[in-house]
Amino acid sequence: MMQAIRILIxxxxxxxxxxxxxxxxxVTRQGNKKAREILDGVFEKRDTAWRGLxxxxxxxxxxxxxxxxxxxxxxFYIEIPEASEPEGCSCGDILTGLMIPPECPLFKRICTxxxxxxxxxxxxxxxxxxxxxxxxKVQGLLQRGSRLEHTExx
Ligand code: SF4
Numbered sequence: 431m432m433q434a435i436r437i438l439i440x441x442x443x444x445x446x447x448x449x450x451x452x453x454x455x456x457v458t459r460q461g462n463k464k465a466r467e468i469l470d471g472v473f474e475k476r477d478t479a480w481r482g483l484x485x486x487x488x489x490x491x492x493x494x495x496x497x498x499x500x501x502x503x504x505x506f507y508i509e510i511p512e513a514s515e516p517e518g519c520s521c522g523d524i525l526t527g528l529m530i531p532p533e534c535p536l537f538k539r540i541c542t543x544x545x546x547x548x549x550x551x552x553x554x555x556x557x558x559x560x561x562x563x564x565x566x567k568v569q570g571l572l573q574r575g576s577r578l579e580h581t582e583x584x
Pocket of ligand 1: 550
């Protein structure tokens with residue numbers, strides 16, 4: 431934990447954002463070879479549709495044909511409908527960084543954590559839910575900070 435904090439502080443100071451494995455003695459670039467072999471034996475990659483992002487090549491898994499007898503999709507004849515955004519919801523643009531939640535016309539007016547329209551507002555870690563909870567507070571702190579900065583240096 432301390433090492434991760436040190437690495438993050440260095441990255442901030444050097445303005446050098448990066449993804450770094452701070453736990454190399456336990457986590458290798460190749461991952462857990464044995465676990466990967468077992469998973470590869472049971473699952474194979476498949477193109478998968480992600481809400482707001484569309485189909486991404488080989489981004490999902492399916493049970494291999496030889497394990498079809500325990501594949502819930504086949505055993506229970508499950509058809510998973512394509513995930514589509516509710517009308518007016520901009521989760522796709524938010525997930526891809528094209529918009530921030532307050533730019534969605536439904537944000538706070540119609541879409542709230544108690545009555546969410548889209549998935550980004552549903553769980554507490556959803557982007558819209560986080561903005562709903564913290565955006566005003568952060569804006570207030572930023573404005574206060576800039577006023578203090580202005581006072582100190584002017
Ligand atoms: S505020 Fe609601 S409707 Fe708008 S993008 Fe977020 S989840 Fe979708």
